[in-house]
Amino acid sequence: MNATTNNAEKFDIYGTRRAKVAEALRARGIAAARFEDFEGTRDTSVRYLCGHPGDAFLIVGADGSSALVAWDRNMADKMASVDKIFSYTDFGRRSTDAMRAVLSDLGVKRGEKVEMPAATPYPRFVDHVAALEEWDLVCEAGGIDDTVLGMRAVKDSGELAIYERACALTDRLIDQLEAGVRAGRLATELDVALFIEREARAAGAEGTGFDTLAAGPRRSFGIHAFPNYGSGPFATQGLSILDFGIVVDGYTTDVTMSFARGPLAPEQRTMIDLVKRAHDIGVAACGPGVAARDVAAAVDAFFAEAGYAMPHALGHGVGLEAHESPGINLRQENGAILAPGNIVTIEPGLYDPRFGGVRWEDDVLITATGARQITASRIVEL
Amino acid sequence: MNATTNNAEKFDIYGTRRAKVAEALRARGIAAARFEDFEGTRDTSVRYLCGHPGDAFLIVGADGSSALVAWDRNMADKMASVDKIFSYTDFGRRSTDAMRAVLSDLGVKRGEKVEMPAATPYPRFVDHVAALEEWDLVCEAGGIDDTVLGMRAVKDSGELAIYERACALTDRLIDQLEAGVRAGRLATELDVALFIEREARAAGAEGTGFDTLAAGPRRSFGIHAFPNYGSGPFATQGLSILDFGIVVDGYTTDVTMSFARGPLAPEQRTMIDLVKRAHDIGVAACGPGVAARDVAAAVDAFFAEAGYAMPHALGHGVGLEAHESPGINLRQENGAILAPGNIVTIEPGLYDPRFGGVRWEDDVLITATGARQITASRIVEL
Numbered sequence: 001m002n003a004t005t006n007n008a009e010k011f012d013i014y015g016t017r018r019a020k021v022a023e024a025l026r027a028r029g030i031a032a033a034r035f036e037d038f039e040g041t042r043d044t045s046v047r048y049l050c051g052h053p054g055d056a057f058l059i060v061g062a063d064g065s066s067a068l069v070a071w072d073r074n075m076a077d078k079m080a081s082v083d084k085i086f087s088y089t090d091f092g093r094r095s096t097d098a099m100r101a102v103l104s105d106l107g108v109k110r111g112e113k114v115e116m117p118a119a120t121p122y123p124r125f126v127d128h129v130a131a132l133e134e135w136d137l138v139c140e141a142g143g144i145d146d147t148v149l150g151m152r153a154v155k156d157s158g159e160l161a162i163y164e165r166a167c168a169l170t171d172r173l174i175d176q177l178e179a180g181v182r183a184g185r186l187a188t189e190l191d192v193a194l195f196i197e198r199e200a201r202a203a204g205a206e207g208t209g210f211d212t213l214a215a216g217p218r219r220s221f222g223i224h225a226f227p228n229y230g231s232g233p234f235a236t237q238g239l240s241i242l243d244f245g246i247v248v249d250g251y252t253t254d255v256t257m258s259f260a261r262g263p264l265a266p267e268q269r270t271m272i273d274l275v276k277r278a279h280d281i282g283v284a285a286c287g288p289g290v291a292a293r294d295v296a297a298a299v300d301a302f303f304a305e306a307g308y309a310m311p312h313a314l315g316h317g318v319g320l321e322a323h324e325s326p327g328i329n330l331r332q333e334n335g336a337i338l339a340p341g342n343i344v345t346i347e348p349g350l351y352d353p354r355f356g357g358v359r360w361e362d363d364v365l366i367t368a369t370g371a372r373q374i375t376a377s378r379i380v381e382l
Numbered sequence: 383m384n385a386t387t388n389n390a391e392k393f394d395i396y397g398t399r400r401a402k403v404a405e406a407l408r409a410r411g412i413a414a415a416r417f418e419d420f421e422g423t424r425d426t427s428v429r430y431l432c433g434h435p436g437d438a439f440l441i442v443g444a445d446g447s448s449a450l451v452a453w454d455r456n457m458a459d460k461m462a463s464v465d466k467i468f469s470y471t472d473f474g475r476r477s478t479d480a481m482r483a484v485l486s487d488l489g490v491k492r493g494e495k496v497e498m499p500a501a502t503p504y505p506r507f508v509d510h511v512a513a514l515e516e517w518d519l520v521c522e523a524g525g526i527d528d529t530v531l532g533m534r535a536v537k538d539s540g541e542l543a544i545y546e547r548a549c550a551l552t553d554r555l556i557d558q559l560e561a562g563v564r565a566g567r568l569a570t571e572l573d574v575a576l577f578i579e580r581e582a583r584a585a586g587a588e589g590t591g592f593d594t595l596a597a598g599p600r601r602s603f604g605i606h607a608f609p610n611y612g613s614g615p616f617a618t619q620g621l622s623i624l625d626f627g628i629v630v631d632g633y634t635t636d637v638t639m640s641f642a643r644g645p646l647a648p649e650q651r652t653m654i655d656l657v658k659r660a661h662d663i664g665v666a667a668c669g670p671g672v673a674a675r676d677v678a679a680a681v682d683a684f685f686a687e688a689g690y691a692m693p694h695a696l697g698h699g700v701g702l703e704a705h706e707s708p709g710i711n712l713r714q715e716n717g718a719i720l721a722p723g724n725i726v727t728i729e730p731g732l733y734d735p736r737f738g739g740v741r742w743e744d745d746v747l748i749t750a751t752g753a754r755q756i757t758a759s760r761i762v763e764l
Contacts (some may be wrong), residue, residue, distance in 0.1 A: 055606065074603055092712075121503060122507040
């Protein structure tokens with residue numbers, strides 16, 4: 001075992017966030033919690049709580065102490081802001097061995113409660129319980145992961161400043177994409193998708209927040225086109241969809257443009273008009289204290305009255321991941337109330353195997369007094 | 383509930399695969415198993431068993447019957463080869479409701495065993511057990527998921543034909559990348575990464591099998607560079623790494639090129655020479671009946687003798703995912719024996735925060751009599 005102590009920026013934003021986690025743990029009588037970001041168990045809360053970009057697990061103690069067990073020690077030494085760093089390789093990458101060492105090092109006493117990620121697979125949790133019998137392992141929905149997701153759903157001033165830059169870049173790309181398509185420079189799915197990759201990274205973005213979906217008229221009927229983009233034509237006659245997000249300092253935007261090139265069938269004209277009105281209804285319905293379910297219901301009712309139905313949720317929070325809390329959907333269990341600092345997508349769409357699809361997605365910031373659309377996506381008619 | 387019956391290609395490869403699954407279920411006294419591919423629970427076994435690309439769960443009965451519950455019904459109607467298709471939306475996207483309906487429809491009797499994916503989170507499994515008390519739900523390591531991973535590890539003739547095309551395309555890109563870098567046309571991380579995206583898709587590939595890692599000399603010390611690529615210089619003086627894979631009909635290759643531009647420090651020269659020799663030792667060690675752990679141990683011993691250590695596994699299977707069975711690593715629990723039809727990576731690498739990193743990765747097919755390197759990646763010295 002060969003741990004290093006990292007005192008850099010010990011009182012930075014990560015320490016503040018971990019202090020909140022520690023407080024929540026104390027309130028529930030839990031001595032320490034594990035957050036994990038490996039292949040198959042991705043959780044950007046690790047980055048949120050210590051700055052490390054992934055392939056590691058983090059233990060946060062109820063006393064605010066912290067330790068990171070990282071696959072790439074060199075990367076962790078450069079990027080993680082945490083009390084101690086361990087190398088996973090030193091434990092033969094055996095999760096239970098690494099965890100025992102870290103919990104002992106942090107002084108977590110025998111018999112105390114230790115929380116595992118709620119995403120821990122059932123057989124794996126059972127194994128950990130058996131191997132770490134010194135402690136009382138717990139794994140539950142509504143636990144510390146939910147606390148952190150709740151924290152992440154309310155952006156602080158630093159995060160809002162990042163979104164200001166991310167949205168400005170996103171909007172510039174939207175304008176350039178419209179201009180490029182109109183001028184004929186961007187004529188294939190590959191053209192629009194790679195234009196985004198290049199321009200975003202050249203402007204300093206980390207990349208795209210998810211696989212860009214660029215679907216020309218023959219493929220736009222799919223909610224998520226498969227493959228996500230190809231070499232086929234884009235923005236030719238009919239309906240095309242372009243769904244993308246730009247990552248700045250870890251945080252992603254999420255917008256969808258649609259391109260409609262005439263002549264259009266009456267059905268396509270109707271779909272476009274309905275989606276346009278649904279977008280505005282959705283944005284207008286947002287505000288602090290509003291039930292997220294009611295926002296989704298407003299758009300659902302509008303579509304239903306016109307005889308249409310949307311096959312996906314109206315929207316979702318964005319942040320370190322493309323899909324975060326709160327969800328803007330009709331699910332029975334969705335009890336989310338919009339709060340100042342939430343950033344959510346509003347993305348009504350309609351799809352038809354015969355006519356293709358149209359979706360319009362913007363990001364919306366919930367403020368103390370209302371809601372502000374912070375991106376300027378659009379349906380481009382050609 | 384509004385299920386359609388899909389008789390297309392009922393006796394195709396998917397049906398054959400599901401028959402093997404059914405046989406394995408019967409041997410274990412299980413009436414049906416669930417395979418799931420949603421955000422957070424990705425499992426390409428769904429595609430392997432029915433052709434549907436994702437966002438769905440599949441139930442396979444011990445009698446060989448099958449049903450797919452899909453988020454995008456239109457997509458499923460076009461792509462899934464399965465007995466019945468249900469729309470997840472019809473169940474309000476409530477997993478337990480959808481599962482009850484499908485199990486009843488398939489005639490799974492009360493009290494019979496139903497297997498959940500081994501990746502099911504602990505709290506979610508507990509919820510399903512409570513909600514679906516008509517059946518005896520099980521969730522275990524080494525169950526049906528492992529059976530399917532074992533099937534996937536041994537490529538059949540159709541899969542080998544796909545790999546022939548995928549490797550030919552990968553090799554063409556490798557040649558073009560070397561030429562482009564030598565000629566100065568590809569001079570940044572963005573240049574090489576987007577060249578791959580464009581050329582691959584233009585040639586009919588679905589895309590790349592994972593986020594391309596392109597790291598110039600300042601960033602190549604990271605095993606997985608973060609961000610995966612940026613706008614910085616590539617293949618300038620020092621060591622650069624380019625790790626990518628091409629997806630053809632669902633199956634990905636996985637290769638890593640390194641670029642070394644002089645003048646090099648003695649340490650960099652040593653790292654390159656060691657990785658070159660380690661690559662050949664690793665490939666030569668592969669063969670049918672060989673323990674995967676022994677292949678990894680051969681390279682580990684070679685590095686250790688030279689006073690070096692590799693911070694990651696030597697390799698892994700490839701297929702519908704970039705990381706599949708068998709693993710070529712030193713983990714205690716790794717009992718894999720290489721078998722004809724396995725396709726594995728051999729990817730020795732050395733990394734140093736001061737000197738950068740070098741990795742050389744090729745794909746290797748295990749045959750009845752030995753092993754054949756099926757890609758032609760390289761360390762390019764400039």
